[in-house]
Amino acid sequence: MSFRCGLVGMPNVGKSSIFNLLTNQKIPAENYPFCTIDPNSAFVKVPDTRLDTLVDLNNSENKVNAAIEFVDIAGLIKGASTGEGLGNDFLTHIMKTDVIAHVVRFFKDDDIIHVNGSTDPLSDFRDINLELILADLSTTEKYLNSIKKSKKPLKNKNELIQDLEKLIEHLSSEVFASKFKYTENLAELTDLKLLTNKPMFVIANIDENNDSTNKFMTDNKLDLDLVAINAALEQEITLLSEQEQKEFLSDLGLADTALERIIKTGYKLLGLKTFFTSGPKESRAWSAKKTFNAIECSGIIHSDIKQGFIRAETVSYENYIKFDGEQGSKNNGVWRQEGKDYLVQEGDVIYFRFNI
Numbered sequence: 001m002s003f004r005c006g007l008v009g010m011p012n013v014g015k016s017s018i019f020n021l022l023t024n025q026k027i028p029a030e031n032y033p034f035c036t037i038d039p040n041s042a043f044v045k046v047p048d049t050r051l052d053t054l055v056d057l058n059n060s061e062n063k064v065n066a067a068i069e070f071v072d073i074a075g076l077i078k079g080a081s082t083g084e085g086l087g088n089d090f091l092t093h094i095m096k097t098d099v100i101a102h103v104v105r106f107f108k109d110d111d112i113i114h115v116n117g118s119t120d121p122l123s124d125f126r127d128i129n130l131e132l133i134l135a136d137l138s139t140t141e142k143y144l145n146s147i148k149k150s151k152k153p154l155k156n157k158n159e160l161i162q163d164l165e166k167l168i169e170h171l172s173s174e175v176f177a178s179k180f181k182y183t184e185n186l187a188e189l190t191d192l193k194l195l196t197n198k199p200m201f202v203i204a205n206i207d208e209n210n211d212s213t214n215k216f217m218t219d220n221k222l223d224l225d226l227v228a229i230n231a232a233l234e235q236e237i238t239l240l241s242e243q244e245q246k247e248f249l250s251d252l253g254l255a256d257t258a259l260e261r262i263i264k265t266g267y268k269l270l271g272l273k274t275f276f277t278s279g280p281k282e283s284r285a286w287s288a289k290k291t292f293n294a295i296e297c298s299g300i301i302h303s304d305i306k307q308g309f310i311r312a313e314t315v316s317y318e319n320y321i322k323f324d325g326e327q328g329s330k331n332n333g334v335w336r337q338e339g340k341d342y343l344v345q346e347g348d349v350i351y352f353r354f355n356i
Contacts, residue, residue, distance in 0.1 A: 006097030317347035
């Protein structure tokens with residue numbers, strides 16, 4: 001299981017530059033609106049030193065990291081929900097993502113065109129969010145009309161119509177769908193997909209002289225996560241050795257790279273955890289929902305394993321390393337046999353027994 005992170009925002013806020021930074025791609029990042037038209041995407045390995053340790057311990061022939069897919073979605077502008085700019089296509093691209101990273105321009109550079117004429121993070125952020133809300137409003141209104149016109153028998157139809165009308169009222173007040181208290185009727189509508197129901201966080205593209213993110217968060221009264229990135233500076237950091245990168249980031253008061261900070265935020269918002277499989281042939285990291293039990297995690301590896309599931313043999317990563325692998329874990333009584341309902345824990349090293 002990997003997740004898809006869509007980078008959205010105004011044109012020329014640095015989305016493509018951040019995409020290049022995160023993925024080591026060389027896509028265009030020119031100084032004019034709509035440089036990106038078709039979405040660019042790339043899979044990136046999720047860094048995890050635990051996996052490196054497992055590879056060394058078991059002399060694994062192959063190492064497979066978990067992955068995240070980044071999608072650079074073309075810049076939105078005011079009026080996108082009604083087709084302004086290249087709006088409708090871009091909104092469709094956003095729908096295909098799991099989490100939205102809203103890139104907001106904080107840096108000032110007179111040589112880089114701003115589509116509205118001047119840099120205003122608060123205004124840009126609100127304009128884009130409003131377009132997402134308006135798109136959801138249109139989607140919900142169309143859905144409501146189809147329910148009203150439908151001749152098919154529908155359970156709790158009148159209640160559903162009332163719930164949809166309340167959702168429309170909520171969106172009309174310019175508030176995200178994620179802030180709406182969903183009824184059981186609405187929660188069962190798997191085909192009503194709304195942009196503002198997706199998890200969102202902010203990537204603030206700052207420069208060395210401008211980090212007004214605290215004021216931005218206060219003025220917006222936001223309870224969103226924010227990751228501040230100086231894209232230009234961090235691009236330079238990538239040219240350094242791994243040790244030099246750590247020292248440079250430490251001098252900036254940062255423990256992680258931009259990629260690591262964004263991945264941690266995405267995992268948190270999507271409620272993901274990591275478990276491992278490891279042996280001489282391969283050590284691999286797998287991403288799963290925090291709520292997934294043993295049989296659900298086995299299905300991530302292969303549907304045949306889930307179908308023929310017998311048990312999960314598991315040990316915590318810490319004990320696996322402490323006791324020098326599988327045999328040492330067994331000898332010290334920390335290697336456990338768990339059933340299909342076992343809630344897999346962060347960092348578990350697992351061997352699935354199955355029969356088909």
